[in-house]
Amino acid sequence: MDRQTELDLIQQCWGLIQDKTTTLADETASADTRRYRSKEVFELEMAQIHRRWPWPLVHNSELIGANSLKAVETPLGSLIVSRDASGQWHAFHNSCRHRGATLLAEGESRQAKRINCPYHAWSYTTDGELASVPGKQQCFPDLDKSDNGLLELPVKEKHGFIWLCPDGASAPDLDEALEGVSQPLAALQLDQLSVFAQHRKVWSTNWKIVAEGGIETYHFSYAHRESIGPYFYNNTAVIDVLGPHLRVVMPTKALATMVEKPVEQQSLRECSHTLYSLFPTSALLIQHQHIDWVQFRPLTFDKTAIAITTLVPTELRDTMGDHWQRNHDITVAVLNEDFELGEGVQGSMNNGALERINYGRNEWALKRMNDFIDGLLTEK
Template sequence: MSESLDRATHHSLVRRVFDHLDAGTTDRAAGVMRNPVGIYTDPGRFETEMARILRRKTLLACLSGRLPRPGSYLAEDLAGVPVLLMRGEDGVARAFLNSCRHRGTRLLDGAGAVRRAFACPYHGWTYGVDGRLTGIPDPDSFDGADLADCTLAALPCTEAGGLIWIRLSGAAPADPAESLDGLAAEFAGYGLAGYHYYDSHRMTPAINWKMALDTFMEPYHFAVLHKQTVAPIFFSNLCLYDEFGASFREYLPRRSIEDMRGRPEAEWDAVWHSAIVYYLPPNAVFVMQQDHAEVWRIFPRDGRVDRTEVHLDLYIPEPAETEKARRHWDANLALAVRTVETEDFAAAESAYAGFASGLADEVVYGRNEPALQGLHRRMAALMTED
């Protein structure tokens, strides 16, 4: 039994699924919702999204386990911003612009760990893991420069409850509540601070970034698009939808949930028999998959309305120390990639071609796609709020 959700939540989620299965129904929105195709294709709207949402809002960067020890770092370009996340000797996770204070060169690539300090690959200026400049070759040639001013440019970064959050601009702190909102208590139950990073996969579909989010927002397509991949595991067109302020939960039951019929209700485990999809605005999807977590972070690529990059990071409850464990997690990651990259994103790319023709006018989100509607209501609010 997973202790992550409280007993009442386990019970109500399973009960609602059984009721839907008995009635042949799913959670439904009050009405059908339509969006103009321009929300996916309009360059002007896209510029506004970049400025008002992606460059301004608090974003999920990773779980704490991505930076397991002092000196651990993660370098990623996010929405056109080269970001360097690094854990200091003091244990504090910080975010910097990944750009040398001499003449701008990228300091570190990928992920890994440094010991106390690292050097710029261009002329060898060195920085401590707290971002402070610690040394330069031939300092006499920089006699006018105040090197105390040459600490790496900081980006707002906040670590709380096993999650690390950043902002890509400004001085205001990254505020997890902006994104997690009413889900903080539920997330605390998952004990994410104890999770370990396993592996990542990066995908680059030729679609608008919001279409990558759309992918996760309904199981209406499982029986058709995912006939060979996840349809044998999950019910198609059956989801539970619950709002938590800025975020929401979309509960996707596994077929195995039927095994709990006839079992004492005290044993009902809503986590083990599902994938629980959380939207963490503005651009992340967190999926609790029984005993592990998938973090999907979605960004526009190359500053283009029609290019997206998706970072999938897999986090696991125990370190994978055996070959058997690695095979297990590799298989999990491979199924997620195969389903989303080769099926969902292929379908989305074909849709984008229709949108880009300029001849399509709108898309329609059904009553059986309540999370999709919830996503786009929130996106509309993000476009206008301060």
């Protein structure tokens, strides 16, 4: 973000604290719980949103050298992300063109000039071309290798990530999808960071419940009372709509000291955590010295795979390993507190006892997100 926005956000946070309030809507609201427990709604979300919107596959630091490969699970299935011999990025379906065998195991990462099928040893280059077929002359005399390379999907590199960009008339392009956040993401210089650690787990909760937990601070003093709660102002946040996304600035109690400093010494990152909720299923949690990338992949209406990746300054990655590990562990522990509660919420949704739930004026961002989703689901 630009410097003036940073200073404005510091003052907005301090004003809310002085007034003992948060960013509020004019009215309360409620929502039908079918959005969390309906298989039909989930399938519509998959078709209209998750298989259409750009999806960050990997951070560019995960595949550094030429001929680097990684298997990644996405709403379009298992893909192989590759950086070929010339350094160009690709994404392919993780399926051999022979009989469909999986080429790389989930999460497998390697550096190799060939992608070899473990079933019958068909071999592909890192730019997807079919390189060799055992016994081709005898077994596949008519096979055109140029027509049987790996099936490729479009990708783009932007803001330090490699994005899967589904094509089709109804799919937003990457610049359109990042409307409102491109400038602040560029300012973060995410391409100058490196992955330090990653934590993955499947949770029994709807993907929207996961997203909702990050866009309100009403729960901080209660859900996180034994962890980060004492360091934050409860139920206080400056929340802004940025295109289809949300920015949530959550001030810490260090803000009281920060506002006493000369303006030129004030730093938002030193007195807050800022969350960019990137629609539909990613979030960037901006902390003092590092950034946590949270990605949630819908599996069913009540199961979500969540990855928490800690991104740190590349030049400090190895020299401050203990520091980064402590911070990664804290982030995982705190977010797990949210996800455990989310599993309880999902249980209430599944039993059908609650037909509707309530949003307070302080939870308007949840309604805004769900209204945006509803609008996409009704598009022709």
